Amino acid sequence: MGLFNKFFSKEDKESLDSGLHKTKETFFSKLGKAVVGKSKVDDEVLDNLEEVLVSSDVGIDTTVKIIERIEDRVARDKYLGVDELNNILKEEIAGLLEDNNATDQEGLSLDPTKKPYVILVVGVNGVGKTTTIGKLAARYKSLGNHVVLGAADTFRAAAVDQIKLWGERVGVHVVSKGMNTDPSAVAFEAVEYGVNHGADVVIIDTAGRLHTKVNLMNELSKIKRVIQKFIPEAPHEVLLVLDGSTGQNAVIQAREFTKATEVTSLAITKLDGTAKGGVVIGISNEFKIPVKYIGVGEKVEDLQVFNREAFVETLFE
Amino acid sequence: MFDNLSLRLDKAIQNLKGQATITEINIAATVKEIRRALVDADVNFKVAKEVTDEIKEEALGQDVLTSVSPGQLLTKITNDKLTELMGGKLEEINVSGSPAVILISGLQGSGKTTFSGKLANYLKSQGKQVMLTACDIYRPAAIDQLKVLGEQVDVEVYAEPENKDAVSIANSAIKYAKSNGKSVVIVDTAGRLAIDEQMMSEIEALKKSLNPSETLFVVDSMTGQDAVNTARTFNERLDFDGVVLTKLDGDTRGGAALSIRRVVEKPIKFISTGEKLDAIDRFHPDRMSNRILGMGDVVSLVEKAQQAFDEDEAKRLNKKIRKNQFDLNDFLSQLQQIKKMGNIKDLVGMIPGMGKAIKDVDLDDANFKPVEAIIQSMTPMERENPDLLNGARRKRIAKGSGTSIQEVNRLMKQFGDMKKMMKVMNKSGARGLSALNPFR
Numbered sequence: 224m225g226l227f228n229k230f231f232s233k234e235d236k237e238s239l240d241s242g243l244h245k246t247k248e249t250f251f252s253k254l255g256k257a258v259v260g261k262s263k264v265d266d267e268v269l270d271n272l273e274e275v276l277v278s279s280d281v282g283i284d285t286t287v288k289i290i291e292r293i294e295d296r297v298a299r300d301k302y303l304g305v306d307e308l309n310n311i312l313k314e315e316i317a318g319l320l321e322d323n324n325a326t327d328q329e330g331l332s333l334d335p336t337k338k339p340y341v342i343l344v345v346g347v348n349g350v351g352k353t354t355t356i357g358k359l360a361a362r363y364k365s366l367g368n369h370v371v372l373g374a375a376d377t378f379r380a381a382a383v384d385q386i387k388l389w390g391e392r393v394g395v396h397v398v399s400k401g402m403n404t405d406p407s408a409v410a411f412e413a414v415e416y417g418v419n420h421g422a423d424v425v426i427i428d429t430a431g432r433l434h435t436k437v438n439l440m441n442e443l444s445k446i447k448r449v450i451q452k453f454i455p456e457a458p459h460e461v462l463l464v465l466d467g468s469t470g471q472n473a474v475i476q477a478r479e480f481t482k483a484t485e486v487t488s489l490a491i492t493k494l495d496g497t498a499k500g501g502v503v504i505g506i507s508n509e510f511k512i513p514v515k516y517i518g519v520g521e522k523v524e525d526l527q528v529f530n531r532e533a534f535v536e537t538l539f540e
Numbered sequence: 541m542f543d544n545l546s547l548r549l550d551k552a553i554q555n556l557k558g559q560a561t562i563t564e565i566n567i568a569a570t571v572k573e574i575r576r577a578l579v580d581a582d583v584n585f586k587v588a589k590e591v592t593d594e595i596k597e598e599a600l601g602q603d604v605l606t607s608v609s610p611g612q613l614l615t616k617i618t619n620d621k622l623t624e625l626m627g628g629k630l631e632e633i634n635v636s637g638s639p640a641v642i643l644i645s646g647l648q649g650s651g652k653t654t655f656s657g658k659l660a661n662y663l664k665s666q667g668k669q670v671m672l673t674a675c676d677i678y679r680p681a682a683i684d685q686l687k688v689l690g691e692q693v694d695v696e697v698y699a700e701p702e703n704k705d706a707v708s709i710a711n712s713a714i715k716y717a718k719s720n721g722k723s724v725v726i727v728d729t730a731g732r733l734a735i736d737e738q739m740m741s742e743i744e745a746l747k748k749s750l751n752p753s754e755t756l757f758v759v760d761s762m763t764g765q766d767a768v769n770t771a772r773t774f775n776e777r778l779d780f781d782g783v784v785l786t787k788l789d790g791d792t793r794g795g796a797a798l799s800i801r802r803v804v805e806k807p808i809k810f811i812s813t814g815e816k817l818d819a820i821d822r823f824h825p826d827r828m829s830n831r832i833l834g835m836g837d838v839v840s841l842v843e844k845a846q847q848a849f850d851e852d853e854a855k856r857l858n859k860k861i862r863k864n865q866f867d868l869n870d871f872l873s874q875l876q877q878i879k880k881m882g883n884i885k886d887l888v889g890m891i892p893g894m895g896k897a898i899k900d901v902d903l904d905d906a907n908f909k910p911v912e913a914i915i916q917s918m919t920p921m922e923r924e925n926p927d928l929l930n931g932a933r934r935k936r937i938a939k940g941s942g943t944s945i946q947e948v949n950r951l952m953k954q955f956g957d958m959k960k961m962m963k964v965m966n967k968s969g970a971r972g973l974s975a976l977n978p979f980r
Contacts, residue, residue, distance in 0.1 A: 278585045280764040283576050348787065349649025349760065357680075378815075380653075380688035381681040388680035402688075433790040466649060470582030470764025472792040493648065495733065502764065 268305070269294065272312075279501030282471055285508055289315050313535055319508040320531040331362060331528065339371070339417040339425045341450060341457040343410075345443060345480055346464035348431030351492040351518060353382065355464050356426050357389030358526035359516070363424050364393055371420070373413025373427035374399035375406040375446065386428050396420075406430065406442065407449040414453045427458070434479030443483045461486045462515070465502070467494040473502050477510050486510075492518035495525070503534070562599045571596050574618055581832045583795035584768045587802050595621050615833065622829035626798055630822065631807045633782065634753045635668065639717045640724045641750050645743055645778060646758035647770060648731030651786035653682065655758050655812050656728040657689030658820040663724050664695055671722040673713040674699040675706040675746070676730040686728055693817055696722075706730070706742055707749050714750065727752070734773035744777050755780040756809065759796060761788045767796035768803045775804040782809035785823070789813040795832050853877075861962050868923040871955060872915045875908055913941035914951055926955060 269290055276286040292315055293308070333340050342359075346352050353376065360370045372390055374397055376382035383399050390397035398413040410427050417425035429446065432439035450457045463486040465473050480486050491503050494517050503514055514529040571592050578588035599617050633642070642659065646652045653676070660670045672690050674697060676682035683699045690697035698713040710727050717725045729746065732739035747755060757780040759767060774780060783804075785797055788811050797808060808823040857874070860866050915923060917940035922928050929937070929952060938945045 274585055277579050278765045280766070283580050347762075347790070349651055351649055379685070380657075380692075381684035384684045385679070385681035392680075433787065435789065435791050466760070466762075468647070468764060468766050468770070469760070469762045470767075470792075470796070471580055472582070472762040472790065473764075475791060493733070495735070 268308070272308075276501065280470055280505070281501035282474065282505040285319065285505045288508075289319075316504055317531055317535045319504050320514070320534070331366060333368065333423055337456070337459050339414070339422040339454075340459050341414055341417070341454060342424065342426045342460045342462055343429065343447065343450070343458040343484065344426060344462045344464060345429050345484055345486070346431060347433050347466075347476055348379075350431065350464045350466040350469075352376075352431060352464045353385050353389065353428055355462075355490050355492060355516070355518060355526060356386065356428050357393060358518075358523045360389065360395050360424075360426060361393045361523045362526065364395055368423040369421060370395040371413060371417045371422040371425045372397045373410050373425060375409040375413070376428045376430040377402050377404045377406050377409060378430040382428070382430065407446045410446045411449050411453060414450050414457065418453065434476050434483075440479065440483040443480075447484055460488055462488050462490055463512075464490045464492060465506070467491045467502065467518070469502060474506060474509060477506050477512065481510060481512070486512055488513055488515035490514075490516040490518065490526075491529075495519045503529075562602050564596075564600065567596060567599060570614060574614070577833070578795060578798075581793035581795035581834070582762075582764050582767070582799075583832065584765055584799035584803070587768065587799045591621065591625065591798075591802075619829050619833055622798060622832060623826045626801045626808070626823075626825035626828055631782065631809060633756075633809055635663065635724050637753045639671070639714065639722050640754070641714060641752040642724065642726045643743075643747055643750060643752040643755045643778075644726065644728050644758060645755065645774060645780065646731060646784075647733060647760070648679075650731065650758045650760045651812060652676075652731065652758045653685050653689065653728050654815075655784055655786060655810075655820075656686065656726050657693055657695075658812060658817050659810070660690070660695040660726055661693040661817050662820050663726075664693065669721055669723045670695050671713070671717050671720075671725050672697045673710055673725055673727045675709050675727055677704050677706055677709070678730045682728075682730070689817070696720075698725075707745050710746055710750055734770045740773070740777050747778055754782070756782050756784050757806075758784045758786060759800065761785045761794040761796060761811075762790065762792040763796045768799045771800040771804050775806065780806060782807050784808070784810045784812065786812040789819070793832050793834060794828060797828050798832060864959070864963060866959060866962060868915050868918065868926055868955065869920075871958075872912065872923075875912060910941065910943050910947060911951055914938075914943055914948055917941040926952060 272293070273286055273290055276289060277283065281289075289312070293311060296311060344352050344356055356372060360372055363370045370393075372386055372395055374383045374386045376386070377400070380402075383402055387397050387399065396416070398409065398416050400409050400412065406429060413425055413427055416422070427446070427450075429443065430439075432443070434440060447458060447461075461484045463477060463480050465476060469476070477486065477489070489506065489512055491514055494503075503517070506512070507514055514531075517527055517529045517534075519525050519527060574595065575588045575592040578591065579585055583591070595614075595618055598621065599614060602613070602617075634640070635642070644652050644656050644659075656672055660672050664670045672686055672695055674683040674686045676686075683701055687697045687699065698709075698716055700709050700712065703709050706729065713727070714725055727746070727750065729743055730739070732743065734740065755778055757771065757774050757778070759771065763770070771783070783797075783800055783806055785794065785808055788794060800806075801808060808828075811821050811823050813819045813821060853873070857866070857870055860870055914937060917937045918929075922933065922937075929948075934945055934948045934952075938948050941948075
């Protein structure tokens with residue numbers, strides 16, 4: 224427990240524990256099954272391990288990589304006890320996760336030279352972008368920041384209403400031009416409003432788009448360019464929201480969105496409902512983009528700053 | 541990674557060549573390869589294991605033919621197997637009852653509300669008196685979203701924004717529908733996680749109280765390994781009648797479809813393929829199988845082509861191609877027809893083996909614009925006789941179309957290459973290509 228106190232307040236830790244309960248339970252019970260009745264790691268254990276990792280959506284590439292490393296260890300050390308397997312897995316998985324370099328335990332500290340700090344939130348349909356923004360706004364606000372939201376999802380029916388309701392709930396201003404307006408114009412005005420009113424954070428919502436739609440992806444690049452007309456170094460953060468229950472397509476999403484907007488951080492949502500979370504490992508490994516937030520429940524505090532040590536520890540605890 | 545399964549399998553089973561039959565020993569590595577391909581397409585690990593074991597049984601003892609590579613043979617066996625597993629009789633949704641009640645269920649963000657709007661539109665076009673009911677009382681603005689969709693498809697939406705009891709809303713909706721002559725009521729519900737006991741009880745209560753003629757489970761086709769567990773839990777609680785796969789317009793391989801079909805043994809009744817409200821389709825197991833295996837979707841391509849192409853025009857063009865008289869007018873009208881078929885990248889992606897090749901190519905419909913402008917800046921005579929185009933003419937055309945001489949030259953070169961290709965195809969009979977030739 225001592226380790227976690229460094230990273231989490233008690234409530235956060237409890238929430239992460241219960242939120243990842245499902246991930247943990249299956250990952251662990253499966254791991255247990257993988258080695259049952261074994262005293263050392265042999266081919267059968269490795270086969271079972273492959274199943275455990277793959278069924279957690281880690282992906283074939285990453286799984287094979289982890290297995291090969293363990294095979295190497297077995298070959299080198301001649302003998303590898305099952306107990307040691309846990310430790311090695313822990314090491315390997317932590318090694319594959321990018322550190323998000325959060326400078327404080329909240330991960331929400333702001334650089335005063337970047338004011339307002341502009342966050343552009345992107346992702347495919349239905350991953351939970353608007354909900355994540357609502358929660359993020361609440362957290363920033365609770366730390367005493369002046370937050371402005373930009374309703375640049377002008378496409379999906381009632382998306383503007385949805386973010387406005389979040390704005391009311393959290394008590395932050397929402398810049399909106401209504402439905403079917405130019406999203407770039409909304410983004411521009413949100414940033415402009417933020418600058419003129421001394422906001423600390425401007426968070427811009429965008430319409431969900433499948434990464435295969437070239438025109439929509441170009442629209443994202445345009446939103447980014449338009450923001451840069453106002454603040455050249457903005458957006459300071461491009462947050463790609465991924466659904467934790469998505470399979471291997473998440474990898475392609477990460478690649479395509481990065482191409483259009485240079486994604487700087489990831490948020491993985493809905494991790495409470497899934498036995499997975501393995502996708503976190505695969506993506507972080509492949510793209511070297513840090514996972515910054517994970518969503519483990521409906522409540523505002525269930526959007527957590529991701530900490531890889533804590534995440535891995537929680538899996539193996 | 542597994543974009544071309546049969547190629548990969550060829551590599552894995554080189555040791556099969558020169559052997560007369562497929563045996564337990566020479567197939568082992570291949571079966572593992574197929575399993576990994578399936579898992580890579582998000583087929584559940586256990587399901588993949590079972591399926592590949594069955595494939596192995598079927599393949600054992602088959603003669604290795606010289607005419608097809610063992611990889612192709614196994615790919616075909618796999619493809620047939622997947623089609624069979626996802627197939628069965630195409631089942632209609634049940635809209636009997638007065639009114640018929642259709643209950644929509646699923647996880648958050650799976651696309652329930654959008655699908656409800658599409659289904660309303662679909663049933664309305666079949667002459668039903670449809671009404672939508674907003675029972676998502678949790679997500680901010682969910683009711684508004686359904687209302688907007690209802691307006692777009694011109695279907696009435698029943699909602700009680702102040703009522704926080706989904707069961708009572710749905711029941712009043714049905715009463716309202718009865719007295720207003722509606723024949724179908726679609727009940728949109730809140731997204732819920734399978735592990736959320738309270739929410740699962742709510743939808744269970746909804747089903748009990750409404751006794752719907754059809755309960756549908758909506759699932760995002762990008763879902764990974766967990767699709768099976770979610771579907772199983774929903775099925776245990778709701779005993780749903782059919783599955784709806786959404787977001788298939790993306791590039792997901794959609795292995796979840798196979799896993800769900802196999803585990804809950806319920807038919808997939810609809811697929812949803814885009815933002816537009818008419819982007820709803822029947823489920824075709826053979827196409828889904830092709831997709832999971834990364835083999836392209838020729839059938840859909842041909843169907844799309846058939847929809848867009850006017851037969852007389854096609855005959856005329858075909859004749860011209862055969863006589864080697866294909867000119868720039870034909871080229872232009874061809875371009876315009878292709879544009880009618882929809883997004884180019886989606887189309888090319890359906891051609892087997894092309895999916896990977898064009899992944900990083902920016903194929904935008906806008907790329908056609910300068911080409912059209914160039915041809916439209918030519919005189920009718922020039923369009924019929926491209927050989928007339930000398931330097932001066934090209935300069936004029938570039939000016940007229942707002943492009944450069946280089947662009948004009950490039951187009952003329954492409955056109956020349958194309959004609960050469962047509963000539964070759966004519967000579968060889970182009971039997972292999974004819975399936976793809978929309979001009980046939």
